Amino acid sequence: MTNRPTDLPGMAYLLGTSMLPAWSSWSAPLFINLLILFLLAHLFESHSIADIRKPLYNRGLAIGLGFFVYPPSLWLALWFVFSLLIMRPIKIQEVLIAFLGLLTPIYFLLVGLFWTDQLDLFTGFFTFSISFPDSAPPVWFGGLLFILFLPFLIGFYHIQGQVRRMLIQVRRGWTVFFVLLLIGFLMPLFSTSPFSGWALLLIPLSVYHASFYYYTSFRIFPLLFFWISLLFVLLNQYSGSSGKVIFGLL
Numbered sequence: 140m141t142n143r144p145t146d147l148p149g150m151a152y153l154l155g156t157s158m159l160p161a162w163s164s165w166s167a168p169l170f171i172n173l174l175i176l177f178l179l180a181h182l183f184e185s186h187s188i189a190d191i192r193k194p195l196y197n198r199g200l201a202i203g204l205g206f207f208v209y210p211p212s213l214w215l216a217l218w219f220v221f222s223l224l225i226m227r228p229i230k231i232q233e234v235l236i237a238f239l240g241l242l243t244p245i246y247f248l249l250v251g252l253f254w255t256d257q258l259d260l261f262t263g264f265f266t267f268s269i270s271f272p273d274s275a276p277p278v279w280f281g282g283l284l285f286i287l288f289l290p291f292l293i294g295f296y297h298i299q300g301q302v303r304r305m306l307i308q309v310r311r312g313w314t315v316f317f318v319l320l321l322i323g324f325l326m327p328l329f330s331t332s333p334f335s336g337w338a339l340l341l342i343p344l345s346v347y348h349a350s351f352y353y354y355t356s357f358r359i360f361p362l363l364f365f366w367i368s369l370l371f372v373l374l375n376q377y378s379g380s381s382g383k384v385i386f387g388l389l
Contacts, residue, residue: 151290151348154365155341157372158283161334167209168327168338174205174212175319175342178219182315186227186308192236195223199240206245211329211336216241218322222315226308286368287344294350301354319343 156162156169181198185191202219205212220237223229252258298313305313320343327336352361 145349145353147349147352148345151345151352152341154368154372155287155345155348156338158286158368158375159335160376162338162341163376166335166338168336171205171209171212171215171339172342174201175215175339177201178215179315179342182219182222182226183308183312185223191227191229191233195233195237196240199237200243201240203241203244207248209330209336211326213241214322214326214329218318221318225311225314282371286364286371287340290348290351290364291344293355294347297350297354298347316343316346320347 162169178198178201181194185194188194198219199216202212202215205215216238220234223234223237249258249261252261302310302313320340323339323343324337326339327333330336352365355361
């Protein structure tokens with residue numbers, strides 16, 4: 140995605156997951172992030188695979204299994220199919236194979252619920268709610284948004300400036316990340332704790348943050364922003380009350 144290999148996306152992801160205690164502890168959304176990385180690896184290799192039917196079934200199966208860990212992750216199926224259409228020419232039979240893999244674990248779940256006369260439990264996998272922690276001070280929450288989205292906006296600007304110099308597959312890859320960002324924002328709204336579920340945003344945000352660190356010519360600015368972000372992480376993780384000890388005084 141850049142002119143040379145870099146570890147900046149990994150650094151940005153580690154920094155992002157440290158922003159909140161809910162994002163830095165093991166949870167279902169962080170597990171789904173591993174699934175997203177698995178799917179991204181396949182997407183970026185899909186244009187060079189001659190027979191894609193077996194890998195597509197396996198990826199669909201992985202999304203179906205992710206449904207049991209974090210039910211809103213089922214929406215990743217739409218993102219995955221849309222990304223496949225972006226990355227390579229695809230036949231309708233291949234899409235059907237991917238959906239067959241997706242439906243395989245859900246089919247066995249429905250069979251189990253049917254035999255135990257508990258089909259009504261299936262509808263409980265989908266809920267719609269929007270919630271924020273009541274204890275988060277406005278200044279602390281505003282600081283979190285500032286640290287997450289300012290580098291994203293600058294990184295997005297840099298990508299638009301570099302897009303004409305990129306190979307066609309790299310351009311398509313950035314489109315895949317942008318669509319993932321939109322899906323990652325919407326998916327947690329179908330869970331009971333959207334705030335912790337927004338950890339799904341960290342993978343697409345981290346690549347745009349990496350673009351911010353990589354392409355910004357005025358080097359003092361990304362370095363300064365990194366240390367500000369690290370200070371925010373230390374205050375949030377070790378103040379004992381999610382930043383209220385510091386920001387509650389403002």
